[in-house]
Amino acid sequence: MSTAVPTTRGSRFTGAAANYIDERTSISGLVKELGRKIFPDHWSFMLGEVALYSFVTILLSGTFLTFFFQPSMATVTYEGSYIPLKGIDMSAAYQSALDISFDIRGGLLFRQIHHWAALLFIAAIGLHMVRIYFTGAFRKPREINWVIGFVLFILALAEGFTGYSLPDDLLSGNGLRIIDGLIKGLPIVGTWISYLLFGGEFPGNDIVARLFSLHILLLPAILVAALGVHLLLMVINKHTQFAGPGRTNENVVGVPILPVFAAKAGGFFFVVFGIIVLIAAFFTINPIWVYGPYDPSPVSAGTQPDWYIGFADGALRLMPPGLEFVWLNHTWSFNIIIPVVVLGLFIVTVAIYPFVEAWITGDKREHHIAERPRNAPTRTAIGAAGVTFYCVLWAAAGSDLISTHFMLTIEGVTHTLQALVFVGPFVAYHLAKRIALGLQKKDREIALHGFESGRIVRLPGGEYVEIHEQLSEYERWRLVSFVDYKPLMLRPDSRGRISFAQRMRAGLSRWFFEDRISPISRTQIEESDHH
């Protein structure tokens, strides 16, 4: 409640309305707590925002689509306005998706908004995760929020796949066929899970309606709940900030929510939404009318899943022949079990990484400074290896298109990618680690001896030297403020024993921190200043 006397009619009304609401909700407390909360600024903090805003766009456009879409697999004969498919039998779902595209004004626009926003949503989540990883923003106290973010990523994939399958077109039907085959290949439970999921034999009459329930009800409900907790924890933990003069682990430097952050973030929502609409207005995505209704027999060459499923499809493609055996009177499809297990381990590793690193460092302090990737060389290298692994699998999903576009044999492309799955991460790891250490050395050099000014001076003796200029202390701070760890020294515990866990931790710690560049100290700066 304002104590100032309202003067104009407008402000009298605002005051009265605020009073009315506060007397019924006590909302002034919330405004007091959050209104001037400080948010730090950096372009990379925008990635999570893009994900959030594209999700809002998905909710809005998706709701519009549900008004017209019929999640039914009942057979109908198409009599709509798309002439090439007239008179053809198809499911009601596919027909209503065609009607949305061809008979409802703005229907195609909204279908494309929904699809483009979904693609952007998953891409933004992926980049946001990569940003969090490489800056160490998952460290205490944010480990739990990393896991929630990971759950959001999985939910987004699930939303993407369930939504992709709804129009019941040829392409998405073949995608479901692959899922069916994949599930059937799982030991013991596979056949029955497939049978129950599809409500009988593939494709059945139920899958679209079931996926629809998941897509518009269960998954979004969990997603919204997890998103709420994700944002709440971000508010509680306060956002990380990059190292810089005046920025410490004990403060947040930035702009207040009201008005600057709200204006920027709110404005950015409209920008993201607007750009998605613009893309949807000009670029076709998922032209289901080209594919035709689902039929188990035809398929076109060069079929591709949506990009975010690519890594899983690529993993299936890279399996060498012959990995299936009959043993104990049962079929063991290792051409399916191996990709499922490997990808499972990969994503579990992603989920638990913060806890592993925390265990290795033993660091129980809170960390609010986002690290520059170079200042954690081993973490950065592991990340680079992981990203490379993902990208090779992703590229493998397009192995056929790579070979047709570049006139290569499919065998050659596949074998190259099979080798790259192993070699690529290895090379990326060492390359990233050396680059990070090199950059750290460069930072150290510049902090100690200044930068080359480009000014060449001829000394009286005829000798030429380049003048080095010192950094300002603000510029230098960015280069010298980072956390440095040393490898764990293995020591016996109070009973004189060294446990296996301690050995492992020491080994991992050595791997992480053996090669390291220490930040320079005051003494070193003073020494170098005396030169």
Place this chain on the structure above:
Amino acid sequence: MAHDDDGGTNAAAGSAIEKSEPPQASPGTAIVASDAIANPGLPPHRPRVTDLDPKKQKQAARRVSTLFLLSIVGSVFAIVAYIVFPIRPGVPSSIRLNTMFLGIGIALGLVSIGIGAIYWAKNLMSGEEMVESRHLTRGTVETRSRAVEIFQQANEESGFGRRTLIRNSLIGALVATPLPAIVLFRDLAPAANPVTLLEETMWKKGTRLTQDPFGTPIKAADVTLGSVFHVIPEGLDQVSDKLEEKAKSAVLLMRLLPQDLHPQPDRESWAYDGIVAYSKICTHVGCPVALYEQQTHHLLCPCHQSTFDVTNQCAVIFGPAKRPLPQLPITVDSEGYLIAQSGFHEPVGPSFWERS
């Protein structure tokens, strides 16, 4: 490097909660340098041009309101476009125009608000950076001890910890309640056994091979050398579960020179004059193996590139599939139409656990 002899002994987890004092968090193996360089503090604030020049400030304000007005124009344009560019049945270009102009209008309405608001924030709102201090995420000592006290009090008042029979029976009940959900999901699919369903197809002795999708029977004489037919069993159109049957019964028919085929002895009679029929459903994960390379007699699955050699009973020569495509034994009837000698001798399609 003054304080660097920790060795991780402080790292024992789970002990922090019981302590009443906020513990000095262990840095683990981090090096806490005693002579680290001091943070120089915030650099002096640099005013923006709009802070210094009232003319620029006015200009910026005009730009913001212009952008907001532009947004109104965009939204109105979208409404106009909805009416002016209707979808005319049978005119595909009308859909393109409707989508495009509606999209441009809505996008203009949205983006202009966004850019306007951001421009406003960046140029006219206070540009001074502000500092807020952080606190440890954990509650204060008082809060935490009060929380512990509340739990203890609740425990005492309810007897949750003391009355173990009540507590354990409650836990048992809570574990048991979701169990009915397991049986509830059984009726997601009909009562049949999926394994027997997977082993049957529509093909049986005497079923005619017909062309996909119209069901025209195929005469052996019409299958010329090097041609390929996409085949469905006769009568597929009459069955109620057409797609389910088709997903198992789709077949590829090819004619090769009889000397190019190398069947094993017990399958020599399965082809008819160089005409062979193989299941079209990939033995990997079930995509249709739709691509036939006439020169090499290879069948290629477009999904995961499993390649099958038709001359060698469709054995896998590349890709993730393991098993050959099942062969349908065929012959001709009295009228010269191709028919099945029998059904498939093994389940078609992707592998499954119960298959042996």
